[in-house]
Amino acid sequence: MADEVILLDYWPSPFGIRARIALREKGVEFECREENLRDKSPLLLQMNPVHKKIPVLIHNGKPVCESMNVVQYIDEVWSDRNPILPSDPYQRAQARFWVDFVDTKLLKPADQLWQTKGEEQETAKKEYIEALKILESELGDKPYFGGDTFGFLDIAMTGYYSWFEASEKLANFSIEPECPILMASAKRCLQRESVVKSLHDSEKILELAYKLRKEYGV
Amino acid sequence: MTNEVILLDFWPSMFGMRTRIALREKGVEFEYREEDLRNKSPLLLQMNPIHKKIPVLIHNGKPVNESIIQVQYIDEVWSHKSPILPSDPYQRAQARFWADFIDKKMYDAQRKVWATKGEEQETGKKDFIEILKTLESELGDKPYFAGDDFGYVDIALIGFSTWFPAYEKFGNFSVEQECPKLTAWVKKCLQRESVAKSLPEPEKVTEFVSMLRTKFVAE
Numbered sequence: 001m002a003d004e005v006i007l008l009d010y011w012p013s014p015f016g017i018r019a020r021i022a023l024r025e026k027g028v029e030f031e032c033r034e035e036n037l038r039d040k041s042p043l044l045l046q047m048n049p050v051h052k053k054i055p056v057l058i059h060n061g062k063p064v065c066e067s068m069n070v071v072q073y074i075d076e077v078w079s080d081r082n083p084i085l086p087s088d089p090y091q092r093a094q095a096r097f098w099v100d101f102v103d104t105k106l107l108k109p110a111d112q113l114w115q116t117k118g119e120e121q122e123t124a125k126k127e128y129i130e131a132l133k134i135l136e137s138e139l140g141d142k143p144y145f146g147g148d149t150f151g152f153l154d155i156a157m158t159g160y161y162s163w164f165e166a167s168e169k170l171a172n173f174s175i176e177p178e179c180p181i182l183m184a185s186a187k188r189c190l191q192r193e194s195v196v197k198s199l200h201d202s203e204k205i206l207e208l209a210y211k212l213r214k215e216y217g218v
Numbered sequence: 219m220t221n222e223v224i225l226l227d228f229w230p231s232m233f234g235m236r237t238r239i240a241l242r243e244k245g246v247e248f249e250y251r252e253e254d255l256r257n258k259s260p261l262l263l264q265m266n267p268i269h270k271k272i273p274v275l276i277h278n279g280k281p282v283n284e285s286i287i288q289v290q291y292i293d294e295v296w297s298h299k300s301p302i303l304p305s306d307p308y309q310r311a312q313a314r315f316w317a318d319f320i321d322k323k324m325y326d327a328q329r330k331v332w333a334t335k336g337e338e339q340e341t342g343k344k345d346f347i348e349i350l351k352t353l354e355s356e357l358g359d360k361p362y363f364a365g366d367d368f369g370y371v372d373i374a375l376i377g378f379s380t381w382f383p384a385y386e387k388f389g390n391f392s393v394e395q396e397c398p399k400l401t402a403w404v405k406k407c408l409q410r411e412s413v414a415k416s417l418p419e420p421e422k423v424t425e426f427v428s429m430l431r432t433k434f435v436a437e
Contacts, residue, residue, distance in 0.1 A: 050319060050352065059308070062308055064308070064311045064315075065315055066314075066315055066318055069311055069314045069315055069318065070311075072310075072311070072314065073307055073308070073310070073311040076307035076310065077307050089291055089294035089295045090277075090280060090282070090291070092290075092291070092294065093282045093287050093288075093290070093291040096284075096287045096290065097282075097283055097284055097287055100284055100287065101268060134268065
């Protein structure tokens with residue numbers, strides 16, 4: 001039976017991109033459906049009634065929600081190629097720990113970088129860089145968080161990497177001098193085929209952020 | 219090589235309870251060490267430098283942090299018996315989704331019920347009851363969240379039940395009245411040895427919460 005894979009998505013989403021990357025890493029054909037988050041489709045509301053958020057992966061009619069949950073699911077279903085999580089339980093626990101760190105400590109300041117200004121934005125910047133430095137320390141001298149291979153935490157981080165340029169311009173700072181090693185790994189990730197195909201123009205992301213800031217009166 | 223398993227924990231923690239249950243489900247011998255959260259041990263700070271929180275699972279000297287990650291780790295290491303997560307990828311994704319829902323929603327909401335008063339508490343109470351009802355709706359008529367077998371989501375949620383009488387006392391409501399099916403599920407889980415051995419008496423938890431409340435709420 002042919003697999004039917006649909007991804008309900010939103011083009012600039014750092015979470016949606018994770019699902020796109022994972023599918024492309026596995027070479028899975030999928031239909032990407034763009035959602036208008038101000039006018040969510042009946043399908044989205046039906047498939048993710050609890051959170052009503054993207055991304056939603058619909059595999060043969062059945063929904064999987066929450067981006068890193070989607071990535072794990074993709075890894076388990078298409079387990080015959082390009083493993084995303086390591087096979088060793090301890091390494092898996094470490095990967096999951098750091099993904100949890102990223103989505104608890106990096107998420108809020110990352111949002112505040114483009115949603116706020118003045119002192120609030122400065123505080124967000126400090127917290128954001130602090131979190132990135134902790135991650136850089138975890139990266140060490142590995143090419144990827146996954147070691148030699150692009151893995152679970154790299155996919156999680158690429159969502160944030162896709163917003164690096166826009167964040168730097170919006171909050172007037174530069175990440176490279178603060179975290180040169182992390183930046184090198186980010187560049188490596190952003191050049192990967194699965195990522196290049198999943199990424200949208202940084203300029204467009206920045207344009208959108210400016211537009212939203214205006215709308216929110218920032 | 220023998221397994222050395224140490225759990226750094228705090229007795230009323232609904233998160234620590236998860237790890238205790240998972241270890242007992244698998245029949246793993248472990249050393250339980252009580253932490254004083256106002257005076258954290260050097261071992262805790264060394265093993266969880268990022269968050270400095272319990273529970274910390276130390277397996278042959280290597281730490282695993284975050285309770286839900288510990289439960290998955292325990293399931294994967296001691297995979298020969300009593301599976302915690304289902305084997306089907308879709309069922310696993312559903313289990314992870316609901317554990318994530320509990321982690322995102324329960325803690326903050328329940329905190330408002332006992333650590334606040336007035337309007338903030340009323341709003342917190344409404345949110346909390348709604349979350350319980352969502353979970354009850356997901357449970358449906360099944361004996362456990364995944365169906366016939368006790369598993370991941372049950373383990374993620376059951377520790378909160380020891381705090382229910384405290385929520386009821388300070389929030390002035392009845393969990394049983396609001397969520398009769400969930401209440402029945404709690405009773406069923408408590409019959410399981412791993413759960414009964416891992417959960418403190420709710421009366422003791424209520425005593426603890428009462429003491430804690432005085433620090434947050436002037437009454």
